[in-house]
Amino acid sequence: MQHWLQLADRDPAALRKLVTLAADIKAGRTVPDAIAGKILTMVFFNPSLRTRTSFEAAMARFGGSAICLSVGGDTWQLEHRGGAVMNGAASEHVREAAAVLSRYGDALAVRSFAKMNDAREDARDPVLHGFAEHATVPLINMESAVEHPCQGLADWLTMHERLGDTAGRRFVLSWAPHIKPLPRAVPHSAVLAAAAAGMHVTIAHPSGYQLDPDVITQAEAWTAAAGTTLTVTDQQVAATRAADVVYAKSWGAVGLYGDAPAQAESFRTQADWQITPGHLSATAHLLHCLPVRRNVVISDAALDQHHTTIVDQAENRLWTQAAILQHLFTSQER
Amino acid sequence: MQHWLQLADRDPAALRKLVTLAADIKAGRTVPDAIAGKILTMVFFNPSLRTRTSFEAAMARFGGSAICLSVGGDTWQLEHRGGAVMNGAASEHVREAAAVLSRYGDALAVRSFAKMNDAREDARDPVLHGFAEHATVPLINMESAVEHPCQGLADWLTMHERLGDTAGRRFVLSWAPHIKPLPRAVPHSAVLAAAAAGMHVTIAHPSGYQLDPDVITQAEAWTAAAGTTLTVTDQQVAATRAADVVYAKSWGAVGLYGDAPAQAESFRTQADWQITPGHLSATAHLLHCLPVRRNVVISDAALDQHHTTIVDQAENRLWTQAAILQHLFTSQER
């Protein structure tokens, strides 16, 4: 039995096979026949629009079904620490929850965002790994503290559709301002996907907005193996104007976790990192994972010009997740 | 590709065909075979009991499936204005949301009630039309600021079941008191349905409770074409006692939007508009869209006497929505 926890857990060749499978499913060349009759149980500790809908649609479209549980917020909390005396808010331990939910369906999926209080705690991804340890069916990461691997695979498929062979093409992840600090799981997986796709990777962000060092190390290993480069820069426009693909994304500064006024001031002083048509060459493709705040993260003009690509990118969640499900269900059977 | 946005968008003959199709589906004379294998994505900005359950049941019963998203309240808001700088509560624009959700399923349905701050803004029905503009699959109105066309069609089917030929029969919509001001979408669609069904239409309400003038104009055009009449009166009992069908419904006064004490006082002084057996002739049928507050809107005695009709009316949501889905899915294919 396999889980689907992080892009970093797999090698680029295995990831490429999944992208190819997704493209085949999308084109109707392959039917993911292992989904039929299966039940996917999804556990959301955080809200979702695209992830939930695309997983439900993938299950329904290929003859399976999905169960959605919204267990976050004030209503129900889960303990993941060993030995805890559970006299606080959490009424159930992940040991029981993961084991029991594994008995009702054929796969389990969990969304649990970074808490953004303590970057080292987030880097351990405790809720995801708690589920993985106790699940007895394949576990899917629907965005954890560290990665959003379903998004990363959809990003890759979209670049493949736009560029054909991605090897040696120039991928630039550009930080953008926002009104509140967001987690880094999406940029982490985007960088890993681009590195695994054999692209030159540039990460453009202002000082203080570095990504997780372990993710960077993994991406560097993949670019080195592919004979490409990984560069970090604070020269946004120079980077994005040279790109084949610009991936716009905002995230919070680790050093400002818990300091909302300083984070807000940082966004204000870097407001000109908003992506506009001037950031993009005539042949560049613009990606964003959505939801996107128009005229904060990306200007109307840039977004409207690249609307079809970004909607295709969201649609590709459906096809890459169908590929992931097919892979997990058939790996399980072997 | 067609949408299902308002009764007012279609002509009475087309609406009648849908009622006939619904009756045929209910009787088992027709199977809405275009639903099988389809996915309906429902987006709720407001709560729902009947609408959600009847759509889910219609999809499941005929081999499709439904995805329900509750995106209203504090958790997630949607921008619909062009050019907005999205630095407020809304984290996604309808341009992206409608386009993306169109990619996952085969039809999209939206519920977005009137805000009841500004009647002219509500009359533009901005959320519904924002979705309609950007959806690339058929869009269904599950109650917007202006109309509740699924309810209107169920109302018509119920009157057809009780009366047989509805042409020339007397339909009276009677305002009723409540404890809070409700939107006018249901009475709007009920009046349009009765007009399209060829009935004489009377709207009884106290001074200040007029319906939307555009809806009245449309209903008048349909009654004129049918050779029937549309009358507005404040003489409730005279109107309802002469009716073949009394449709009880409360709604708020446009002039009192935002003035809760004045609205409450208006309800108190018109408390005798509550529908009782004394309002109804021996042969009259009583309708209500539900939920209904007993002994506020309708007395126990009147409601219990007409319980079966009102439950049939709610059940007819299932059959008319199956007809709408069948119509949209087959129109799409042509």
Place this chain on the structure above:
Amino acid sequence: MQHWLQLADRDPAALRKLVTLAADIKAGRTVPDAIAGKILTMVFFNPSLRTRTSFEAAMARFGGSAICLSVGGDTWQLEHRGGAVMNGAASEHVREAAAVLSRYGDALAVRSFAKMNDAREDARDPVLHGFAEHATVPLINMESAVEHPCQGLADWLTMHERLGDTAGRRFVLSWAPHIKPLPRAVPHSAVLAAAAAGMHVTIAHPSGYQLDPDVITQAEAWTAAAGTTLTVTDQQVAATRAADVVYAKSWGAVGLYGDAPAQAESFRTQADWQITPGHLSATAHLLHCLPVRRNVVISDAALDQHHTTIVDQAENRLWTQAAILQHLFTSQER
């Protein structure tokens, strides 16, 4: 047409048949073929993890589908009293809600916990019986104020799996401390299930924590008929160490309803009722309905030792509910 409201409504032989059917379904010896194509509408006035997921999974696994409505909390309330003037929080009466929801699906299921303000009011189980009176399809109790009969049947199946013939074996329900008072529906159904299974039943709790007298009377009648005994004791360790099955469960004291400080103090002074390995003989089996607070209700050591049994018990919700659904759908057809 039959409902599934309480274990106490049926005789032990009928319950035993359902347990046998569930075991047959679990073993693949029987397929509950009446579920295919059916729709189950579930109404939750309180949160749920296992109940919702296991019912959804049971419907999906055997070709049916489920609709989940979360109507509790602040958003929507239901009136159940006859003659009420509904000018308060409740916007719909159970007369309409139960009748309408009966029209959309093939069975209806309701969860409505004890309010724990007035034990006599709870003992009347007004919401469940309001639904039962007005439902026109089979109604399933997913935990009401008095019983949790789905859980009770899963408890029985689990004991049958562990013990083989349960007749004459020793069942001990042991109260345990907690951080807040919980309802008594689970212990009520557990005691009834054990009595119906022909076991010697002991209920161990501190003074003031008695169960509902009507439930005890019913359980006594069943133990008397089986030639076994029903004993109530405050000598926990002596009872549990002599048991074949120890069912750990916390519940609140009726005399402390509404008095949170006194209830908390009572939990504190009885903290040593927490179940530990010292409470259990080498051959005893430990049950708990979950969720369980580790190191408050049961110690890590005891829970980890009996983890598989308790997860099996949760899994058995799926199989016993499939048996209940099969029974109700086939009874309906006769």
